[in-house]
Amino acid sequence: MLSPVALTEAFERVTDYWSPKVIGRVNDQLLKAAKLKGEFVWHAHEGEDELFYIVKGALRIDFEDGPVHLAEGEFLTVPRGVRHNPVAEEECWVMLIEPASTKHTGEEITARTRSLEDQLS
Amino acid sequence: MLSPVALTEAFERVTDYWSPKVIGRVNDQLLKAAKLKGEFVWHAHEGEDELFYIVKGALRIDFEDGPVHLAEGEFLTVPRGVRHNPVAEEECWVMLIEPASTKHTGEEITARTRSLEDQLS
Numbered sequence: 001m002l003s004p005v006a007l008t009e010a011f012e013r014v015t016d017y018w019s020p021k022v023i024g025r026v027n028d029q030l031l032k033a034a035k036l037k038g039e040f041v042w043h044a045h046e047g048e049d050e051l052f053y054i055v056k057g058a059l060r061i062d063f064e065d066g067p068v069h070l071a072e073g074e075f076l077t078v079p080r081g082v083r084h085n086p087v088a089e090e091e092c093w094v095m096l097i098e099p100a101s102t103k104h105t106g107e108e109i110t111a112r113t114r115s116l117e118d119q120l121s
Numbered sequence: 122m123l124s125p126v127a128l129t130e131a132f133e134r135v136t137d138y139w140s141p142k143v144i145g146r147v148n149d150q151l152l153k154a155a156k157l158k159g160e161f162v163w164h165a166h167e168g169e170d171e172l173f174y175i176v177k178g179a180l181r182i183d184f185e186d187g188p189v190h191l192a193e194g195e196f197l198t199v200p201r202g203v204r205h206n207p208v209a210e211e212e213c214w215v216m217l218i219e220p221a222s223t224k225h226t227g228e229e230i231t232a233r234t235r236s237l238e239d240q241l242s
Contacts, residue, residue: 001186004195007174026172026198026218029150051147053128066122074125077147097147097218 018112022120032096036088043106044083050098051077057092139233141240153217157209164227165204171219172198178213
């Protein structure tokens with residue numbers, strides 16, 4: 001029997017900032033829960049769009065042509081190849097939708113980079 | 122500049138039950154807003170998983186081996202090929218995530234069947 005996932009409860013598994021956990025899947029796309037606080041790192045995903053849906057709080061995403069502000073309950077798709085940097089002034093809960101092939105920080109490898117294996121644990 | 126979509130406001134475009142409207146896209150998947158009330162029609166999508174996320178209200182999805190009850194804030198992925206029938210006792214708002222190739226009622230064509238063109242209008 002199939003089991004529903006309660007979106008906010010799924011965030012209980014997320015213990016570290018900038019360390020997404022896979023909470024669902026539809027076709028080749030993974031749904032991930034992430035808690036963000038502070039500034040991340042500039043990067044792009046060359047082959048993958050990435051959707052941000054704000055479950056709690058607010059998020060700014062900096063782009064090369066300026067910032068976009070996301071409020072709770074809003075979503076935005078960052079198109080493939082577009083450099084971006086998420087910045088959360090306060091703790092923010094985000095559901096990400098992106099393909100399994102997406103590298104966490106694109107081609108930028110930093111101490112914050114998480115492998116898909118990390119995200120599935 | 123990219124523009125965020127407010128999920129609940131996107132439902133203002135939806136005027137008819139069982140008539141989803143496309144509100145976003147990530148990779149090859151469409152995000153759709155749908156208002157449901159009553160019983161739909163038994164069908165399967167042979168090649169596509171379909172995710173139901175309950176934005177408002179509650180939804181029962183009948184499967185051949187029994188019903189699954191979805192509360193507000195919960196999501197469920199119906200795997201490809203699995204026959205299902207959504208039933209909303211009261212009005213329910215659902216965000217669907219499924220590929221552009223998904224046929225609304227699978228191979229069952231009924232008066233309720235909506236084309237992708239209808240869903241993009």
